[in-house]
Amino acid sequence: MSRLSSAVITLFWCGNLFLWISGGAMADGMEPETSVVILYEENGEATINVKNTDAGPALLHSVIQNIPEDPEPLLIVTPPIARVEPGDTQLVRFISTLKEPLKTQRLKRVTFEGIPQVRAEGRATIGITIRQDLPLILHPQGLPRHQEPWKLLKWTLRGNRLTVHNDSAYVVRMGLEVHLLPSRRPAILPRTYILPGEVLSTSAGEGVARVSGVEIQPATVYGYSATAYEASIVVEAG
Known part of the structure; x- marks a missing residue:
């Protein structure tokens, strides 16, 4: 054969x-x-x-x-x-x-x-x-171990651009899809991780209004899906 x-x-x-x-x-x-x-x-x-x-x-x-x-x-x-x-x-x-x-x-x-x-x-x-x-x-040596580093991210919305800033010293991993609240309109991030000092940006679509927060699906240090987290968001005039 x-x-x-x-x-x-x-x-x-x-x-x-x-x-x-x-x-x-x-x-x-x-x-x-x-x-x-x-x-x-x-x-x-x-x-x-x-x-x-x-x-x-x-x-x-x-x-x-x-x-x-x-x-x-x-x-x-x-x-x-x-x-x-x-x-x-x-x-x-x-x-x-x-x-x-x-x-x-x-x-x-x-x-x-x-x-x-x-x-x-x-x-x-x-x-x-x-x-x-x-x-x-x-x-790094001396850096405290943080079990929920996604809580350190800062989210902003300007016009239809959703931006996330990682000012921390931690790598943060999460799902690609996030939801604007309260409408739960989805937005897709460029990738599933954000490195220390990085800024990621994506389109939130047209006609975004009355945004009070953003819901993300974070991953724990060991890669397991954590409970969905609702982060506050700063809405800037666009």
Whole structure:
């Protein structure tokens, strides 16, 4: 039986799951123990356990990815590649390479991908490789840990432009869709995170009137959806 050509399917579930399908029914995957990696500057490193949930051995490929807004390399991962037996767990370390102290939280991404061993030639199988994509936050020494940093955001409305200012030292993550109150008119933010010192702006649509606040769907430090939060808003003459 000839081997089937591979296809790529992309799913989103608490991160990005990338599935490479090549033909029978085997799921190869690496499972991180948490949904986020946090490196506290005073510790100099962070660790996470990643388990091989497949029935066979696989190579764990760990990669740090910079976000477009912050391309500066701040840490390394070790080991970048490791063989993990079925059911076993691999400890992955993230080591700080900071050249100067952090002033604010910094955001990176880390991916964990399991690469299964090559199957015998001529066997028709479906090999599914799952790539987990997690946020990685670097936290400055001396900065208090804040469980609700979205409460520090400042919202303004000028004409039909909705703007959010993050004057804090924290990375804030939330859903793309927000609602103007009391009408609950939706507006879509440019992305699901706002970095320290950033300002994001979006259109609130035409004919906006009598706005008293904005409702957002924030995410906790560990990426879980928190209770919807109603923030105050400053309406400026436009």
